[in-house]
Amino acid sequence: MNNLLTTEDLSRExxxxxxxxxxxxxxxxxxxxxxxxxxxxxxxxxxxFEPSTRTRISFERAAxxxxxxxxxxxxxxxxxxxxxxxxxxxxxxxxMGADIMVVRHRAxxxxxxxxxxxxxxxxNGGDGAHQHPTQALLDALTIRRHFGKLDGLEIGIVGDIRxxxxxxxxxxxxxxxxxxxxxxxxxxxxxRDLEGWPCTSTGDLDEVLEQLDVVYLxxxxxxxxxxxxxxxxxxxxxxxxxxxxxxxxxxEGAVVMHPxxxxxxxxxxxxVADSDRALVLxxxxxxxxxxxxxxxxxxxxxxxxxxxxx
Amino acid sequence: MRQVMDADDVQRAISRIAHEILERHHGAxxxxxxxxxxxxxxxxxxxADAVERFEHVRIPVGELDIGLYRDDLRRRPTPALARTLIxxxxxxxxxxxxxxxxxxxxxxxxxxxxxxDLGRPEAIExxxxxxxxxxxxxxxxxxxxxxLPTSTAERxxxxxxxxxxxxxxxxxxxxxx
Numbered sequence: 001m002n003n004l005l006t007t008e009d010l011s012r013e014x015x016x017x018x019x020x021x022x023x024x025x026x027x028x029x030x031x032x033x034x035x036x037x038x039x040x041x042x043x044x045x046x047x048x049f050e051p052s053t054r055t056r057i058s059f060e061r062a063a064x065x066x067x068x069x070x071x072x073x074x075x076x077x078x079x080x081x082x083x084x085x086x087x088x089x090x091x092x093x094x095x096m097g098a099d100i101m102v103v104r105h106r107a108x109x110x111x112x113x114x115x116x117x118x119x120x121x122x123x124n125g126g127d128g129a130h131q132h133p134t135q136a137l138l139d140a141l142t143i144r145r146h147f148g149k150l151d152g153l154e155i156g157i158v159g160d161i162r163x164x165x166x167x168x169x170x171x172x173x174x175x176x177x178x179x180x181x182x183x184x185x186x187x188x189x190x191x192r193d194l195e196g197w198p199c200t201s202t203g204d205l206d207e208v209l210e211q212l213d214v215v216y217l218x219x220x221x222x223x224x225x226x227x228x229x230x231x232x233x234x235x236x237x238x239x240x241x242x243x244x245x246x247x248x249x250x251x252e253g254a255v256v257m258h259p260x261x262x263x264x265x266x267x268x269x270x271x272v273a274d275s276d277r278a279l280v281l282x283x284x285x286x287x288x289x290x291x292x293x294x295x296x297x298x299x300x301x302x303x304x305x306x307x308x309x310x
Numbered sequence: 311m312r313q314v315m316d317a318d319d320v321q322r323a324i325s326r327i328a329h330e331i332l333e334r335h336h337g338a339x340x341x342x343x344x345x346x347x348x349x350x351x352x353x354x355x356x357x358a359d360a361v362e363r364f365e366h367v368r369i370p371v372g373e374l375d376i377g378l379y380r381d382d383l384r385r386r387p388t389p390a391l392a393r394t395l396i397x398x399x400x401x402x403x404x405x406x407x408x409x410x411x412x413x414x415x416x417x418x419x420x421x422x423x424x425x426x427d428l429g430r431p432e433a434i435e436x437x438x439x440x441x442x443x444x445x446x447x448x449x450x451x452x453x454x455x456x457x458l459p460t461s462t463a464e465r466x467x468x469x470x471x472x473x474x475x476x477x478x479x480x481x482x483x484x485x486x487x
Contacts, residue, residue: 017390024375024391033427036378300383 003115003122004294006131007172015140015177021293022141022286029065029289039068039299045098047073047089047114048125049105054260054284055125055135059102062291068299071098086110087117094118100298103127121298129163129224135259136169138290140177142283143214146255151178154211158184158240159218159267160226162191166259167218171199182208185240188229189220205240209249216257217242217267237266247272255279311467315456315479320439320470323455324353327437328360330453335404338365340432342403344372346421347392349410352472353439357408372396374407379420400429406453410468412438415449440479442466 028036044063048056060070071093090101101118103111104125111124126132143150155174161167161183168191174181175198183190183201190201202208209215220226220236230236237243242256247269250256256268256278264270272278315323335341338361345354351373358369375392383389407421418436425434437453442460460466460481467480 021391024393027394028378031428036427037423038378038380038383296378297388300386300388 002298003111003124004133004298005111005115005122005124007133007136007169007176008131010133010173010176012176012178015137015173018137018290018293018297019141019144021296022137022289023145025065025289025292025296026145026286028292029285035065035067037067038296039063039066042099042299043069043071043097044100044102044295045071045073045093045096046102046125047093047104049075049086049103049110050126052104052126054287055104055132056102058284058287059123059125059134059291059295061288062295065288066292066295066299068099068295071096086113090114090117094120100295123294123298126165128165130165130168132165132169133173134287134291134294135166136173137294138283138287139166139170139216139257139259140173141286141290142257142279143174143179143255144177145286146279146282147213147253149178150174153179153213154182154208155179155214155216156182156184156205156208156212157216157218158205158242160189160220160229161185161218162189162229163221163224163226164218168197170216171197175199182212184208186230186236189226205246209246210251213251213254214257215242215250215254217262218259219261219263219267233266241267241269242272243269244271247275250277257283259283311480311482313478313480314458315440317471317477320455320477320479321356323439324356325360327453327455328357328364331357331406331437332361332365334452338367338369340402340404342370342372342396342398342400342405342431343437344374344396344400344405344407344421344425346407346409346417347373347375349468349470349473350374350408352470353410353437354406354408355472356470357437370398372398372400374421374424376417376420376424379423381416381420394424394428396428400425400431403429403431404433404435405431406435406437408437410439410470411466412436412441412449412451412454413444413466415445415447418449419447439468440466 063070100121102123102125103114108128108130115122181199184205258280343354345351354371358371373395375394377389377391435452438451439455440458441454442458465484471477
């Protein structure tokens with residue numbers, strides 16, 4: 001059995017295969033009866049130790065569209081308040097019959113620990129500021145369905161990259177798929193370990209804006225300390241916000257993406273968020289198909305890394 | 311490898327199946343051909359071509375991937391899925407599933423489930439190029455290109471121009487695993 005924990009070690013072949021599968025699940029979700037039977041009898045457990053609505057609902061929708069059953073764990077309503085550990089929670093859900101576990105936790109590496117404790121596939125649903133691989137997959141899917149491929153595209157990721165597991169996951173997936181990625185942020189919001197990331201970085205959005213095919217905006221994560229990294233909000237918005245003026249300067253075919261939740265008027269102007277060149281709702285819609293591809297691959301056959309024969 | 315049908319034999323079988331479909335349905339109205347990936351798809355198109363030659367009408371042709379409906383998903387490597395593309399609403403249509411070889415019947419069972427999720431046809435029939443026997447399910451074909459008695463140790467290979475370059479049906483003993 002296998003896990004999906006990070007995009008850093010995913011090969012081009014594996015990514016292509018997951019995206020191809022996702023395309024077929026997009027077709028399934030467009031049907032009058034958007035449900036297929038391959039995971040009948042399996043149970044997907046979502047262990048979300050951090051608040052989340054869209055990611056959890058997306059995973060549950062994906063599991064149900066594959067005919068799996070779903071068990072949900074959230075800290076607000078659980079024995080976590082009584083001091084139960086991550087390990088005991090995972091083992092308890094496994095004992096109740098979880099066949100795949102989706103784990104979100106504020107601590108970096110938590111899904112890896114869970115994968116050591118349980119004998120079923122684990123999906124990282126987001127660990128701290130580290131990785132969120134299914135977000136990267138749905139982002140790559142959104143871009144590939146729009147442009148046909150990622151090879152040669154210029155993708156700029158703008159904002160609080162230091163605190164963003166989305167940025168870290170996206171950079172590796174986009175680069176493996178052949179895109180040229182530029183991180184755009186104040187130095188204080190760039191990751192400390194930037195050497196080795198397959199991308200370049202700049203502090204000047206206006207310098208690179210016109211050459212970008214994709215502008216990928218991130219929220220400033222004030223709850224993780226992101227807002228202390230620059231002098232004032234107006235200065236941040238002035239230098240890094242995608243205003244109407246900047247939006248008008250984008251290349252003809254360029255698109256705007258955002259993983260949500262959006263702070264309108266901060267990193268993205270409201271008119272830009274509502275524009276038909278903003279793919280935000282496509283990302284949400286395609287996220288279900290991408291997660292179906294992940295659950296299907298982990299649940300069937302021999303897992304993610306093995307060669308596939310038709 | 312022993313050849314049991316050459317390209318002309320395959321074309322004759324396709325033409326005969328096309329005639330039988332037209333005869334049974336009194337024409338081509340309300341008939342939809344659905345090819346099962348991989349080789350059922352070009353076969354369905356070839357049958358539709360033949361019908362068009364005889365009656366100057368074009369039967370809609372769909373393609374169906376049954377990967378999500380297999381009963382052995384957890385016993386084999388994760389399958390690559392092919393496209394499912396049905397050009398018309400199947401409800402109230404007469405659907406003819408098309409595949410190259412009918413063997414255990416499990417593929418057809420999966421295809422019946424898949425079609426049922428896509429609509430509610432008035433009837434579903436089955437056309438195959440080769441029926442080699444050894445059914446494991448109560449399934450029988452309505453149109454057969456060739457009945458080919460085989461043993462389970464034998465392997466039937468169908469090659470079609472669109473997929474394989476050449477065309478014909480061969481039979482040989484499976485190599486020891």
